[in-house]
Amino acid sequence: MNRTDRLYALVEELRAASPRPRSARMLAARFEVSVRTVERDLAALQQSGVPVYAVPGRSGGYVLDRRRTLPPLTITPAEATALAVGLNALAGTPFAADARSALHKVLAVMPERERAAAAEMAGRVQLLVPAAGAARSAEPVVPAVLREALTAGRVLRLEYGDREGALTSREVEPVAFLGGDEHWYLAGWCRLRQAPRGFRLDRIRAVEALDERVPARHVDLSELDTLGSDLVPLAEFGV
Structure with a gap:
């Protein structure tokens, strides 16, 4: 299992267990990786905005807030590609970074087969961009x-x-x-x-x-x- 698939599987494992916590050791055994690797994966999920929280104590571990996440989406590869093309129009706006984050979250909860098909279709789409040197406003940085x-x-x-x-x-x-x-x-x-x-x-x-x-x-x-x-x-x- 590559890291992308493992991150997706981690979210689904925590979703299924919620509100009960899963320890890093338990998750490491489940995915046949080291505890350190699982902790790095969980930190990456937290940094990307996935609502994963650490619960202290002997029976603690990691919990996913199901109220703030989506289950696997019944979205087609064409729909995912359309979202990517549409969100590209937000380049140069204050919402460009949020658009990228939203797209990554949608892809993260798609089933593996549909996600792979969306990636293949996206590889067949090319967008026209201004020629090198053409004037284009810089993407505004909005705190x-x-x-x-x-x-x-x-x-x-x-x-x-x-x-x-x-x-x-x-x-x-x-x-x-x-x-x-x-x-x-x-x-x-x-x-x-x-x-x-x-x-x-x-x-x-x-x-x-x-x-x-x-x-x-x-x-x-x-x-x-x-x-x-x-x-x-x-x-x-x-x-």
């Missing part, structure tokens, strides 16, 4: 704290640089991400300017999520001329 604050509705404190590089500290009530081919922005209510503002992600030098919740406030994003084009909610695309 996790910024994305999480937008979801949780928490006020942010930004260190923001303007086009001349001058820095200001601002408290911002985040509302949305605005994006296009050239730049991505965080839109929100700027308490410094007392008005809606769009903050270019590549000009945010530091960000801190405050304990304060975003108050109820209507912010009209149409007042922003940041993108110079109409705003189309992502929900219109079925998300």
